[in-house]
Amino acid sequence: MKSPLFGYALVVLGIAAVWGIDQFVIPWTDAYLTNVLLRIGFNVIAVTGLALVLGFTGQFSLGHAGFMALGAYGAASLSLHLNVPPVLAVPLGGLIAGLAGLVVGVPSLRLSGDYLAVVTLGFNQIIIVVVQNTPFLGGALGLTGVPVATSFGWTFTWVLLAVVFMRNLLKSSHGRAFAAVRDNEIATRSLGVDTTRIKVTAFVVGAFWAGAAGALLGFYNSSIFPKQFEFDRSIELLAMVVLGGTASLSGPILAAIVLTALPEFLRVLGGWLIKACAPLVAAGLLDAPPEFLGRLSQYRMVIYSLVLIGMMITRPKGFLGGRELGDVLVGAWRRVRPSPA
Amino acid sequence: MTLFVQQLVNGLSLGAIYALIALGYTMVYGTLQMINFAHSEVFMMGGFFALLIAKYSGVADAPSVPGVIFVAVGTMLATATLGATIERLAYRPLRKSGRLNMLITAIGMSLLLQNGALLVWGTNVPFPELLPRTTWVIAGVSVSTNNVLVFSVTIVLMIALHHVVERTQMGRAMRAVSASRDAAALMGIPVDRIIAFTFALGSILAGAASMLWVLDNPRVDPAMGIMPGLKAFVAAVLGGIGSIPGAVAGAILLGLCETMVSGYVSSTWRDAVAFLLLIVILLVRPAGLFGKFVPEKV
Numbered sequence: 001m002k003s004p005l006f007g008y009a010l011v012v013l014g015i016a017a018v019w020g021i022d023q024f025v026i027p028w029t030d031a032y033l034t035n036v037l038l039r040i041g042f043n044v045i046a047v048t049g050l051a052l053v054l055g056f057t058g059q060f061s062l063g064h065a066g067f068m069a070l071g072a073y074g075a076a077s078l079s080l081h082l083n084v085p086p087v088l089a090v091p092l093g094g095l096i097a098g099l100a101g102l103v104v105g106v107p108s109l110r111l112s113g114d115y116l117a118v119v120t121l122g123f124n125q126i127i128i129v130v131v132q133n134t135p136f137l138g139g140a141l142g143l144t145g146v147p148v149a150t151s152f153g154w155t156f157t158w159v160l161l162a163v164v165f166m167r168n169l170l171k172s173s174h175g176r177a178f179a180a181v182r183d184n185e186i187a188t189r190s191l192g193v194d195t196t197r198i199k200v201t202a203f204v205v206g207a208f209w210a211g212a213a214g215a216l217l218g219f220y221n222s223s224i225f226p227k228q229f230e231f232d233r234s235i236e237l238l239a240m241v242v243l244g245g246t247a248s249l250s251g252p253i254l255a256a257i258v259l260t261a262l263p264e265f266l267r268v269l270g271g272w273l274i275k276a277c278a279p280l281v282a283a284g285l286l287d288a289p290p291e292f293l294g295r296l297s298q299y300r301m302v303i304y305s306l307v308l309i310g311m312m313i314t315r316p317k318g319f320l321g322g323r324e325l326g327d328v329l330v331g332a333w334r335r336v337r338p339s340p341a
Numbered sequence: 342m343t344l345f346v347q348q349l350v351n352g353l354s355l356g357a358i359y360a361l362i363a364l365g366y367t368m369v370y371g372t373l374q375m376i377n378f379a380h381s382e383v384f385m386m387g388g389f390f391a392l393l394i395a396k397y398s399g400v401a402d403a404p405s406v407p408g409v410i411f412v413a414v415g416t417m418l419a420t421a422t423l424g425a426t427i428e429r430l431a432y433r434p435l436r437k438s439g440r441l442n443m444l445i446t447a448i449g450m451s452l453l454l455q456n457g458a459l460l461v462w463g464t465n466v467p468f469p470e471l472l473p474r475t476t477w478v479i480a481g482v483s484v485s486t487n488n489v490l491v492f493s494v495t496i497v498l499m500i501a502l503h504h505v506v507e508r509t510q511m512g513r514a515m516r517a518v519s520a521s522r523d524a525a526a527l528m529g530i531p532v533d534r535i536i537a538f539t540f541a542l543g544s545i546l547a548g549a550a551s552m553l554w555v556l557d558n559p560r561v562d563p564a565m566g567i568m569p570g571l572k573a574f575v576a577a578v579l580g581g582i583g584s585i586p587g588a589v590a591g592a593i594l595l596g597l598c599e600t601m602v603s604g605y606v607s608s609t610w611r612d613a614v615a616f617l618l619l620i621v622i623l624l625v626r627p628a629g630l631f632g633k634f635v636p637e638k639v
Contacts, residue, residue, distance in 0.1 A: 060441075107620075108620070110627065111624075111627055114578075114582070115628075118574070118619065122620050123620070125616050126613045126617060130613065133607075133610060133613075235448055239448060301452060301455075301456035305449045305456060306449070308445060308446070309446050309449040312435060312442045312445050312449065313431075313435060
């Protein structure tokens with residue numbers, strides 16, 4: 001069971017399943033639901049990158065959206081101006097972001113903690129301002145006419161690749177080096193590990209996945225706006241990692257799914273509740289469905305922020321608290337059915 | 342030369358407003374080592390408080406100087422209450438958990454205030470003109486009453502703050518908490534009360550800043566705090582976060598840089614220059630202009 005072939009088979013099976021769903025389920029799925037699913041996919045890819053930088057290596061980056069912007073603009077201009085096919089442009093967009101990660105990471109990773117956060121935030125805003133002032137990239141009005149190429153199949157193939165890549169990376173000796181830097185940088189350095197190199201590696205890899213996610217997003221919407229990648233987006237990704245639990249990969253992924261779906265769910269919930277009120281109205285108990293239900297989606301950001309605060313106060317270690325989903329489920333199962341001693 | 346002096350005047354008055362906000366960031370950072378992301382929303386709420394007070398007290402209908410002072414004091418008290426309440430409800434329960442948690446809670450609080458304000462008041466609400474604006478032109482440089490007001494209020498508040506921090510019992514306790522929270526607690530200083538006081542003090546200054554801001558830009562909007570807040574925060578880091586004179590120096594420097602870039606290059610680049618300045622300074626002096634670099638010890 002532990003043979004590497006088993007792992008490969010699983011990945012191939014996963015990709016086959018993704019394309020199966022793409023071919024046979026998505027055409028019958030409501031366009032709105034597909035849109036939410038794809039947005040979940042983009043966020044999951046970007047979040048795996050940030051989980052590496054923030055969760056596993058402990059480097060506080062507030063500029064992840066900037067790398068998404070570079071990937072999106074890089075891939076879109078490659079395909080618009082050099083006719084690079086989108087299939088190739090997505091990984092190239094990731095590479096552009098990764099390269100930028102190197103350029104940003106080498107000087108700024110000398111700083112730590114809050115200072116690093118501010119500098120990465122600064123780079124994020126600088127990238128946005130530069131894009132806004134570059135006519136070649138569409139300026140503040142955005143880049144339009146990007147070919148539409150992102151499908152469910154492509155997005156989730158990338159999701160699968162990102163998750164498998166990250167899982168394997170974290171299980172390797174690199175993974176232990178990342179964790180060592182997070183837990184005690186000085187002790188790690190004293191063991192002869194080049195911590196700067198480790199931090200920069202994490203940063204570059206994280207930037208690559210952010211870039212790939214941005215590129216996919218660009219090929220999905222067919223237009224890209226600088227506003228999409230401002231620091232509030234970085235903060236959103238940061239919230240996903242912390243809510244999911246740092247030092248966990250499945251936690252942030254779960255958080256990315258929940259936090260992307262939550263606002264949409266509230267919108268749908270409002271519709272359902274209005275329908276549920278219909279019998280009450282018919283029975284004469286209510287004049288009309290409560291007016292605020294129709295506006296429930298307007299409250300979604302308020303509810304989202306309350307969830308964020310409430311979670312931090314009640315579950316400070318995140319959903320999974322530094323464990324992986326598998327371990328949590330196995331633990332729960334053991335509690336329900338204690339193994340015969 | 343005229344352009345230079347003109348941008349100097351504009352830059353100083355922008356920097357003064359940044360300084361008032363930056364002080365709130367830096368004082369909270371000094372005591373709690375946390376970036377209070379909700380501080381820019383305290384500034385934003387100050388705008389709405391000023392609007393409400395002006396409207397319901399009738400100052401908006403019959404503007405007068407004592408009326409404006411009344412609105413300003415009311416706004417400052419309201420933001421002080423808000424700041425202390427945020428600390429009590431959202432940050433105090435997290436005192437013992439990690440800094441990342443505090444940061445996310447602060448972000449949550451900031452989103453809550455922004456979206457709450459959006460639901461209650463909507464966007465782009467006009468603010469009544471409370472003070473007639475006069476502009477003097479001296480040798481080609483225009484100086485408005487607002488410039489003068491911003492300067493004088495900021496200077497008075499800085500002197501008051503200096504007095505509070507250096508000369509009062511409360512200020513001494515604040516400095517003690519910021520030097521070492523545990524040692525301060527052992528000396529019998531009520532740490533929680535001092536932290537709440539720090540938030541209130543920072544929020545008073547943010548309230549003053551928002552009052553000055555809306556007198557000059559007569560609109561209030563739930564998103565109005567984001568950019569000034571971010572810039573003020575950058576200013577605080579620039580000057581060495583945790584340091585009060587640093588925050589003021591950083592804010593003035595940032596304000597000047599921004600207006601010089603708007604004047605000589607293009608206003609579309611000014612945000613980039615603010616951050617570029619930050620990055621360059623942090624790379625040269627990793628603890629900011631006035632910050633003390635603390636070497637890591639095992």
